[in-house]
Every structure is written in C-alpha cells, then in structure tokens.
Amino acid sequence: KKSNSWDHSKLRSSLTHSTMKLKRFLLRFYPPGITIEYEKNDRSIHTKDLDLLNLTPTTNIDTLADQLIFEEPLLSKGNRKPQIK
Numbered sequence: 001k002k003s004n005s006w007d008h009s010k011l012r013s014s015l016t017h018s019t020m021k022l023k024r025f026l027l028r029f030y031p032p033g034i035t036i037e038y039e040k041n042d043r044s045i046h047t048k049d050l051d052l053l054n055l056t057p058t059t060n061i062d063t064l065a066d067q068l069i070f071e072e073p074l075l076s077k078g079n080r081k082p083q084i085k
Contacts, residue, residue, distance in 0.1 A: 020040055022074045023038055023039055028049070032051075033049055033050055035047050035049050036074055
C-alpha cells in the first residue's frame with residue numbers, strides 16, 4: 001500500500017460534519033501533483049496537496065482521474081472528471 005500525506009478516512013469523516021466548496025485546482029510539475037484549494041463553511045480558504053509521484057508519460061489519464069475522484073471527497077461532488085483530465 002502506498003503512503004499518502006493525508007488520511008482518506010479522516011477526511012471523509014470530517015466532510016460529513018462540515019461543508020466544503022472546491023475553489024480551484026493548481027498543478028505542480030515537480031514533484032508531480034495537484035493542489036486543491038477549497039473554502040470551508042466559515043469562508044476560510046484551505047489547500048490540500050495530492051501527490052502523483054507515480055505519474056509517467058504512459059499513465060492512463062482516465063484511470064488516474066477515476067482514482068482521484070474516488071479517493072478525494074472534494075472531487076467527487078458533481079462531474080469533475082473533465083476538469084481533472
């Protein structure tokens with residue numbers, strides 16, 4: 001199992017108790033990753049980094065997008081796949 005800098009179960013649990021709104025995606029080229037900027041219900045802005053350290057030129061982008069949407073609650077609201085790709 002690969003290690004992540006954040007815990008999915010804790011984040012999913014916290015999302016059930018508060019409202020968060022995705023604001024924007026920021027791309028990081030090295031090391032590869034995505035930063036998600038979101039707004040909490042108290043209007044405070046926060047960011048979360050999603051590392052994509054195993055990204056290669058042959059990575060299947062559709063599969064990666066599906067995985068990110070499945071694992072990240074902020075991305076699973078609505079149809080974000082076109083934005084992620």
